[in-house]
Amino acid sequence: MFDSHPSDDLNSNIEHLARSFMHKCSFSTPDTVNRSSNVWAQFRGTPxxxxxxxxxxxxxxxxxxxxxxxxxxxGGSTTAQYLAKHFTSHLRRSMELSFSYTPESAPSPIPPSPSTLQMPSATTGDRNDLSPSPFIxxxxxxxxxFLRRQVRAFDEDLGQAVKDICPHPELLSDKEAFxxxxxxxxxxxxARCGSTMAGILLDKTERRMWVCCVGDSSVVLSTKSANSEKRxxxxxxxxHTPHTPQEYHRVSMAHPSQERNNIWLDGQERIFGTLSMTRAFGDFMYKFPTSFTTMLFSKFPSTAMGSVDRVLSxxxxxPYVIPDPHVTFVxxxxxxxxEDPAVVIYTDGLEALADKLVMTTMAKSVSDDGSGASFFNLEVPPTAVDIIGGxxxxxxxxxxxxxNLIDLFPNDNAAFDLIYNLICRAIPGKLRAHLAVKNDDSIDDEDFYIDDVTVIVWRPLASEQ
Incomplete structure (x- = not known):
C-alpha cells in the first residue's frame, strides 16, 4: 500500500492546496439512508x-x-455531453427490443439453438418448450x-445525421454551407468532436459484468491481496491508441502502404500528427471524405482547430478512426x-497523474511502515494501474x-480520495498555478494545463438498502 502523506513542499501549503482543489472538484455524497454501491468525483480541468x-x-x-x-x-465537449445524456437510454431501449421475453410474448429476436437448450428443471420447465428463457x-x-452492435449503431447515427442534412457537401457554396x-x-x-467511453453493463441479478470501452479511458478491477490490506x-x-501495437498495425494495414508516412507523421504516434485515439465516438473528420470537413466541420470552433489543415492534407x-469497442466479460x-472487489472507471487524466507519480517518486520510499523499503525495488517497475490500485x-x-475545511470533504467517497491523493502527490505545484488563473478556460499554457479527471468507483459486494 502506498503512503499518502504529502511531501515537505506540500506541508507548508496544504490548506491552500486543499482549498484550491475543492474549488475545481465535484463529487457525490453517499446517502446513508439509501446507501449506494457507487461513488463518483470529477476534477474539472481546463477546459x-x-x-x-x-x-x-x-x-x-x-x-x-x-x-x-x-x-x-x-475537440470539444459536445460528443461526450450527448453520450452522457443519450447512450444509456439508447442501450436500455435496444436491450428491451432484443431481449424482452414473457411466456405470452412473440419469439425473441435471438432464438436459442438446439445445442443451447436447457434440460428440464424446476425453473426451466419442459425441454420440449422451445421458448427462449432469460438465462439463454x-x-x-x-x-x-449486442454491446458491440449498439456502440457501432450509436456512432453511425451521429454520422448519418450529418449526411441526412447534407448528403453532398461538395455541391454547397460557402454561403449555403454556413x-x-x-x-x-x-x-x-x-460528429465533428469526439469522445472515448469506458463503461460497465451490470447484470446485478446474476452478478455479472460486461466491460465496454472505446478509446483510452479505463476500467480497472482492484482487490485486496490475500491476508493483507494491500490492493x-x-x-x-x-x-485504443497507437501505443498499443495491435492498434498501430491495424490502422497501418487498413490503408495503402504509401499513406503510412502521412498517417504517422515524423514517427508521431498520432493520426496525422493530431489525434491520439484510433477508436472513438464522433471524430468524423477522420471517418468521412474531406468535403465534409471543408464545408461543415471546419466551421465549428473547436479546441482542436489545428487538426483541420492536417486532415484536409x-x-x-x-475511415482512419473506428468506433468498435473492446468488450470483456467478468x-x-x-x-x-x-477480497473487497472494487471496479474503478476513469478517464485518462487519472492515468496521467499516476504516470507522473511514478516518475517523480522513482527511487523514493513509498512504504507505510517507514522501513525505507521502496516500491520501485520490485523486480518489475509499477505501472499507472498499480499506482491507482495501490x-x-x-x-x-x-x-x-x-x-471548517475538513467538513467540506465527503465521507466514504473512494473516488474523491483517489483523485485528491494522486493530485496532491503528483502535481501540487501545477495545481496551485492552475487554480491561480481562476476560471479562465482560454489559458492553454502547459504550466497551467491539467487534464480533466473523472472517476467512478463501484463495489459489487457493497450492501444496498
Whole structure:
C-alpha cells in the first residue's frame, strides 16, 4: 500500500492546496439512508470536456441491470455531453427490443439453438418448450455482441445525421454551407468532436459484468491481496491508441502502404500528427471524405482547430478512426467479501497523474511502515494501474487542515480520495498555478494545463438498502 502523506513542499501549503482543489472538484455524497454501491468525483480541468453517466437500475426479463460509464471528450465537449445524456437510454431501449421475453410474448429476436437448450428443471420447465428463457438470452456471447452492435449503431447515427442534412457537401457554396452549419450546429458538432467511453453493463441479478470501452479511458478491477490490506489491480480493457501495437498495425494495414508516412507523421504516434485515439465516438473528420470537413466541420470552433489543415492534407482513404469497442466479460461471483472487489472507471487524466507519480517518486520510499523499503525495488517497475490500485481505499490526507475545511470533504467517497491523493502527490505545484488563473478556460499554457479527471468507483459486494 502506498503512503499518502504529502511531501515537505506540500506541508507548508496544504490548506491552500486543499482549498484550491475543492474549488475545481465535484463529487457525490453517499446517502446513508439509501446507501449506494457507487461513488463518483470529477476534477474539472481546463477546459472541462469529461462527462459521465450512472443509470437507474432497470428490470428486464427478471434481471436487474445498470450501466455506468465515463466519457472523455476531445475537440470539444459536445460528443461526450450527448453520450452522457443519450447512450444509456439508447442501450436500455435496444436491450428491451432484443431481449424482452414473457411466456405470452412473440419469439425473441435471438432464438436459442438446439445445442443451447436447457434440460428440464424446476425453473426451466419442459425441454420440449422451445421458448427462449432469460438465462439463454443473457449469455456472455449474446450480450457482448449486442454491446458491440449498439456502440457501432450509436456512432453511425451521429454520422448519418450529418449526411441526412447534407448528403453532398461538395455541391454547397460557402454561403449555403454556413447557413447549414448555423441551422444544424449541434448535429454537426456531435460528429465533428469526439469522445472515448469506458463503461460497465451490470447484470446485478446474476452478478455479472460486461466491460465496454472505446478509446483510452479505463476500467480497472482492484482487490485486496490475500491476508493483507494491500490492493492489487488489473486493467480490464485494451487502450485504443497507437501505443498499443495491435492498434498501430491495424490502422497501418487498413490503408495503402504509401499513406503510412502521412498517417504517422515524423514517427508521431498520432493520426496525422493530431489525434491520439484510433477508436472513438464522433471524430468524423477522420471517418468521412474531406468535403465534409471543408464545408461543415471546419466551421465549428473547436479546441482542436489545428487538426483541420492536417486532415484536409492527408485524409485520402477514410475511415482512419473506428468506433468498435473492446468488450470483456467478468463473472463477479468468483470474488468474496475478504477480497473487497472494487471496479474503478476513469478517464485518462487519472492515468496521467499516476504516470507522473511514478516518475517523480522513482527511487523514493513509498512504504507505510517507514522501513525505507521502496516500491520501485520490485523486480518489475509499477505501472499507472498499480499506482491507482495501490491508492484506492486510502482516505484523503487531511493532516494540517482546519476543521471548517475538513467538513467540506465527503465521507466514504473512494473516488474523491483517489483523485485528491494522486493530485496532491503528483502535481501540487501545477495545481496551485492552475487554480491561480481562476476560471479562465482560454489559458492553454502547459504550466497551467491539467487534464480533466473523472472517476467512478463501484463495489459489487457493497450492501444496498
Amino acid at each position: 472541462n470536456e469529461d462527462r459521465f453517466a450512472i443509470s437507474e437500475e432497470w428490470r428486464l426479463s427478471g434481471h436487474y441491470w445498470q450501466f455506468i460509464a465515463v466519457f472523455d471528450g476531445h 438470452l443473457f449469455t456472455e456471447k449474446n450480450i457482448s455482441e 447557413e447549414l452549419y448555423k441551422n444544424h450546429r449541434e448535429v454537426i458538432a456531435r 492489487k489491480a488489473v486493467l480490464l480493457n485494451r487502450h 492527408y485524409n485520402r482513404t477514410p 463473472d463477479l461471483t468468483t470474488f468474496n467479501e475478504d 491508492f484506492l481505499g486510502q482516505p484523503a490526507n487531511l493532516a494540517g487542515l482546519p476543521p
